[in-house]
Structure formats: C-alpha cells, structure tokens
Amino acid sequence: MQYDLIIIGGGPGGYTAAFEAADRKMRVCLFEEREAGGTCLNRGCIPTKTLVHTADLYRELKSAQNGALCAESLRIDIGRLNEKKEQVIGVQREGLEKQLKARKIEVIRAHACITDEHTVTADGTSYTAENILIAAGSVPARLPVEGADLPGVITSDDILRDIPQFERLIIIGGGVIGCEIAGIYEAFGTAVTVIEAMDTLLPAMDSEIGRSLALIFKKRGIDTHVRSFVQKIEKTDSGLTVTYEEKGTVKTAEADAVLLAAGRRAVTDVFAGEKPEMNRGRFVIDEQYRTSFPHIYAVGDAAGSYPQLAHTAEAMAVNAVRAMLNEPPGRDMSCIPAGVYTCPEIASVGLTEKEAAAAGISAVTGKANTLSNARSLIQESERGFIKITAEKESGRILGAVMMCERATDLIQEMAAAVSSGMTVGQLLKVIHGHPTFAEAVVPALEAAVKKLQ
Secondary structure, three states, rough: EEEEEEEEOEEEEEHHHHHHHHOOOOOOEEOOOOOOOOOHHHHHHHHHHHHHHHHHHHHHHHHOOOOOOOOOOOOOHHHHHHHHHHHHHHHHHHHHHHHHHHHOOEEEOOOOEEEEEEEEEEEOOEEEEEEEEOOOOEEEEEEEEOOOOOOOOOOOOOOOOOOOOOOOEEEOOOHHHHHHHHHHHHHOOOOEEEEOOOOOOOOOOHHHHHHHHHHHHHHOOOEEEEEEEEEEEEEOOOOEEEEEEEEEEEEEEEEOOOEEEEEEEEEEOOOOOOOOOOOOEEOOOOOOOOOOOEEEEHHHOOOOOOOHHHHHHHHHHHHHHHHOOOOOOOOOOOOOOOOEOOOOEEEEOOOOOHHHOOOOOOOEEEEHHHHHHHHHHHOOOOOOOOEEEEOOOOOEEEEEEEOOOHHHHHHHHHHHHHHHHHHHHHHHHHOOOOOHHHHHHHHHHHHHHHOOO
C-alpha cells in the first residue's frame, strides 16, 4: 500500500508527526510495537510525574503537621498509587488513540524494518511511502559494569511498571532520572544513595543547580557521592553491594536494589541493511531533519544534535513534516526549555553566563533568592533561586535557570522572552501579579538591570 509518510514509533515525535501530516492531507501510516504514547506516556514522563506529585504532597503534609495541620496515620498506599498511575496513563492513551482514529491514521502494531528509502516491512508485508520518519525513541542504557545483569539491578522501566518498595536503594547516575527517583523514594521512606561520576548532580545544567540540590538531598538524608566511579555490583546475603571509587578511595554501599539511571540508548535497529550515518549512537540529521538517506528523516531521542526530551521530539516532528512539504518551520529549535521534577523544581532555557562566554558573547547575570517570595514563604519552600543571563551590550535575555516552586511552569515566560529576543528592560515593564510565584523573576531582572547600567 502506498502512503505519503510512514512513521516508525508512536511516542511524542511519532504521533505529533502523524497529526501534523494528517492535518495537511497526507496519507499516514504509523508503526508502534507497544502502546500509543511511547516511553514518555507509558514508561517515562507521565508515570514519573504522577509519583512525584504524590511524593511532594506526602512530604508537604508531613512537614505541615509541625505547623497548622494535624493528620492522623498519614501513609502512602502503593497499591492505590499504582492504580492512579495506570488511570492517568490510560486516560492519556485513550485520548491519543481517539485522535489517531479521528484523523484516519493507520496504526500497525508490529516491528517495522526499513528495507530501502521508500519501503518498510512488517510481518512479511511491505509498505511504501514517499518519505519515512524514524521516531523510535530510546531505552534505558545498561552500564558496562560487572554485575549489571544481576537480579535486583533494575531500570526506570522496572520502577515505573509497578512501583516496587525498598528499604534501601542505590541509584547509579545523578542526572534527571536519577535525581527525580531519588526524591520520590526518599519521600516514601527509603534510604537512598546516589552515585554520580561527574563533578555535580545534574551535570548537564548550571553547576550551581547541582551543588544546591546536593545540599537539599543531604538535608533530607539522601547519601550523595559525586566524582565517584562504579567498579562492580555483587550479590550478597543481605542484598546487593556496589563497589565504587571516590577521591582515590575504594568504597562500598549496600541496598536491596540498584537502579541504573546513567542515560538512555537510542533505538536504531530499524534497518534491514545499511544504516544512515550515525554519531555516538544517534542518527546524524541536517537542518531539514533528513538523515544521510534523503527520503528518511529522524526526530526525537534517536536523532542527534538535540536534547532527548519529549517536547523536543514534538517540535522536531512538526518541523520535519513541514520540511517534507517545503514549508517553513513552525517551532524555534534554538530555544528549548528543560525541567527537572525534584522538590523544589528545576528548569532552564537558553544560555548560562559560562555558555555565553564560550560562544564569544559578553554577558551578565541577575540572580535573586526565592525565599523572599511571599508564596514561597507561605508554602515553606526549600532554598531556591532564579538566575537570568543577558547580553551586556544590548540587554537581550539569553537564558535563565531556576530552582524554586513551579520552576517548570515559570520557565515558559523566560523561553518566550529568549525566543522573541526581549531585553531585560522590556520584560521588566510587564507587571507581574502579587502574590504569585511568577513575580519571583522580578528581583532577578532588577539585579540584571543594575549590571547593565
């Protein structure tokens, strides 16, 4: 059967591309082996944030008992939490399936294999199209460490499948996944140890973020080790032992389970023969999202040059479909916000002062502590800050990092400012309501203005 576009993968990149193409009257076929929504909906963002919400609420209520609230027998029911997680996923998945059906997008539940630039085979049947788009996503990476395949050594997929309970948990990897799950299980009463090889937690973000989060983790009893390198994992009578090197000293930690959270591996096994050009395990793409095979495109986690985020995949998908039709892009890929759902939340967009300097841009930063924000005080928030980077000559906002309540929502204002080229002065003219979390950006803007004068 002939299509205009065949899509491999039904996650954010895949279903967004399918919607965009169908809305432009293209005949679309989408291959997805598992459930609609891909990793993000079924084994990633959505179930994780469901757990984060419950963990944060539980932590807040326990803390509030020392103040104005009194709650008897406060506890987490893991069984009901798992039911809630599945309900949230189910509602979202049902909505996606209805949209696919409404747009007359053919969905085939099978493993697709690309045999040439226009042909895909599945279960012995061939399907052809003018273009093929790969949106196959990623899977948790398995570390090349002795003992990584032992029972009890798990991935985020295992955690999010049925929410296992542990008295002790070691997390290898202090990136986004590791830090979010550390916060969840600490709130659940688990003794958590985090082992990270880089200099700080969340090493891809502003270093101040990682250092501040480490202090919060320490306060909550999370045992954190940076610049530490795992050597092996062993089974013992009492569980699992991880041996690691920290500052030249060999140390061990024991737990009931070990979570591997040191990154994700792109799914690229969708070719029967030769693959397009690749770099570091991901497909190399051009500005039109084409691989080195002109009629094969790639977006999302499997495509290089962009961060592995659900909303990045969605934006790439919109632009890729428009590129196929020789239309201008609909999304600004130079300004991609990122969020970490710890407590407090963390978010960033654009350039830090250090990144600006590396790009040859003279920049200043304006920073403000969020504990003076009325809503943060009312909510008894943890330490936090907002830091805004601006070009020194023009005052143009280059980026921002936040560690505060609602940071993943507040960052959108800064993303709009960066994308539209607003200056610090222009954004400062906008009146921010009081009392709100959003007004916490005002003192950071004012601090930047002083440095620009």
